[in-house]
Structure formats: C-alpha cells, structure tokens
Amino acid sequence: MRTRLDHLVTSALQQGSAVPAFTCYDFTTALAVVGAAEESGLGAILLVAPKTAATPNGLRLISALRGLADAASVPVAVQLDHAMDLNVMADAVAAGADSVLADGSSLPYEDNIALVVSARALLGPDVVLEAELGDLAGDEDRAFGADKSGASVAGLTDSAQVEDFVARTGAQLLAVAVGNVHGKYKGDPQLRWDVLQDIAVRTHIPLVLHGASGIPAEELVKAAAMNVGKVNFNTELRTGVLATLQKQLPGHRADGENLQALLGHWTRTAKDFAAGTLATLTR
Numbered sequence: 001m002r003t004r005l006d007h008l009v010t011s012a013l014q015q016g017s018a019v020p021a022f023t024c025y026d027f028t029t030a031l032a033v034v035g036a037a038e039e040s041g042l043g044a045i046l047l048v049a050p051k052t053a054a055t056p057n058g059l060r061l062i063s064a065l066r067g068l069a070d071a072a073s074v075p076v077a078v079q080l081d082h083a084m085d086l087n088v089m090a091d092a093v094a095a096g097a098d099s100v101l102a103d104g105s106s107l108p109y110e111d112n113i114a115l116v117v118s119a120r121a122l123l124g125p126d127v128v129l130e131a132e133l134g135d136l137a138g139d140e141d142r143a144f145g146a147d148k149s150g151a152s153v154a155g156l157t158d159s160a161q162v163e164d165f166v167a168r169t170g171a172q173l174l175a176v177a178v179g180n181v182h183g184k185y186k187g188d189p190q191l192r193w194d195v196l197q198d199i200a201v202r203t204h205i206p207l208v209l210h211g212a213s214g215i216p217a218e219e220l221v222k223a224a225a226m227n228v229g230k231v232n233f234n235t236e237l238r239t240g241v242l243a244t245l246q247k248q249l250p251g252h253r254a255d256g257e258n259l260q261a262l263l264g265h266w267t268r269t270a271k272d273f274a275a276g277t278l279a280t281l282t283r
C-alpha cells in the first residue's frame with residue numbers, strides 16, 4: 001500500500017531500524033524491489049532520479065511506480081530524489097511522487113533554505129519534503145565516488161546550523177553529510193559518528209544517509225540508533241544489475257532468445273540485493 005514516506009520512516013525507527021530507499025531507473029528494478037519488500041514483509045522506498053523525472057517517459061515511470069506502490073502488500077513510498085528544479089518537482093508530484101528531496105545543499109545556506117520553502121509553497125502541505133544540509137561528494141548516477149578526501153570537513157553537515165535549518169525549512173526529513181559519499185568508496189567509508197551524534201541531538205526529524213552502498217551493515221544499524229531512518233542505495237544495485245547483464249548477455253543469441261530469461265536474471269539480482277538490504281537493516 002502506498003504510504004507517506006515520513007510515516008514509513010518513523011514507524012521503522014520506532015522498531016529500531018531504517019527504511020532502505022532504492023534508485024529505480026526502470027520498472028523491472030522497481031518490481032524486484034517491491035517483490036523483495038513483500039516477501040520480507042517490510043516497507044521500502046522507490047527513488048526516481050531528477051534526470052529521469054525531467055523527461056516525459058520519466059514522469060510515466062513515476063506514475064507506474066505509484067501504481068506499483070498502491071498495489072503492494074507492504075508500505076511503499078515514491079520519492080523524487082535530489083531535485084533542484086521546481087518545475088521538475090511539480091511535474092513529479094503531479095505524476096504520482098508523494099515525496100521530494102528539495103536539494104539545495106550545493107547552494108549557499110540561505111538559498112538552500114529558500115529552495116525548500118519554495119518547494120513547500122509550490123507542492124502544498126501533503127507532499128513529504130526531505131532537505132539536505134552539507135555537501136555530499138560523488139556523483140549520484142555514476143560509480144565514480146569520491147575518495148576519503150571527498151568526506152573532508154568542509155563538506156560535512158554543520159551541526160550548528162541544524163536547528164535553524166529544520167525550523168525554517170519545515171523539512172520532514174534531513175539528509176546529512178557525515179563522511180558518506182555518492183558512488184563507490186575508495187577505501188573504507190569513514191563515518192563521522194561524532195558529527196552524526198551532534199546532529200541527532202539537535203533535531204527530532206528523521207535523518208537520511210545517502211550513498212549507503214558500501215557502508216557496512218553494522219554501521220547502518222548503528223546509525224539507525226542515531227535517528228537515521230532512511231538509507232539510500234543506488235550504486236550497488238545499479239552496478240550489480242549491470243554486472244549480471246554483462247555476464248548473461250554473451251549467452252543470449254539475438255535470433256533465438258526472448259527477453260524474459262534476461263529479465264529474470266536482472267530481476268533476481270535486484271531482488272537479492274533489496275532482500276539482503278532489508279534483512280540487514282532489520283536484524
């Protein structure tokens with residue numbers, strides 16, 4: 001059943017766990033994620049990247065994911081990820097997204113606040129807004145992550161700004177930069193637990209960790225105890241599916257095979273990853 005993203009996250013936090021959010025560039029992956037969620041009896045979040053949402057077919061994908069969420073036997077929310085363009089936000093919500101990350105984290109502080117306030121004014125009170133404070137290194141859609149220097153102090157969320165930022169934006173979730181990066185980690189991720197702890201005592205709204213691919217399971221569980229109720233996965237899911245397709249494709253003759261066998265491999269890879277993640281977060 002389609003569920004408000006903040007309600008989904010809050011109820012998971014009450015059980016001591018976080019909800020995984022998976023970037024879906026296509027319907028096959030989304031079906032696999034929801035299938036894994038249904039088999040585990042747990043909720044999940046479907047993320048749509050802003051570049052996807054900025055196209056007419058991307059908006060159709062959002063509508064399809066909304067239908068999938070409506071029909072699911074477990075709580076599922078659909079979120080537009082990392083959006084800066086108000087028109088894209090409005091289109092995504094009209095197409096069926098019930099939550100938006102209004103991401104002004106690359107802007108000066110006051111402009112970041114202004115973007116979230118504008119998003120709220122445009123989208124209305126029923127759309128769940130996530131905001132981001134701090135500068136996350138790496139590229140969301142590519143596997144080139146930042147090295148550990150990407151998690152330099154300069155990019156970390158300034159915990160001293162958190163109370164003001166949350167109060168003035170009215171955001172319902174806060175994405176933070178505490179040493180997490182988008183893409184692949186070079187070396188081991190070094191989360192700044194001191195910064196996360198400092199943020200967690202300054203706001204009661206759920207926190208969000210982007211770039212969770214590559215962060216050890218036990219650290220995600222530990223983060224959930226510090227009010228991190230949503231963890232975003234893109235890299236591991238995407239590269240896992242691509243690796244499977246690369247491996248399987250040479251065995252599929254174009255003149256003799258149907259697509260179903262290949263889609264089956266795709267689905268199994270995505271489903272196994274989602275199922276493993278769900279199990280990890282709730283153990």
Ligand SMILES: [Zn+2]
Binds near residue numbers: 140182210232
């Ligand atoms: Zn992200």
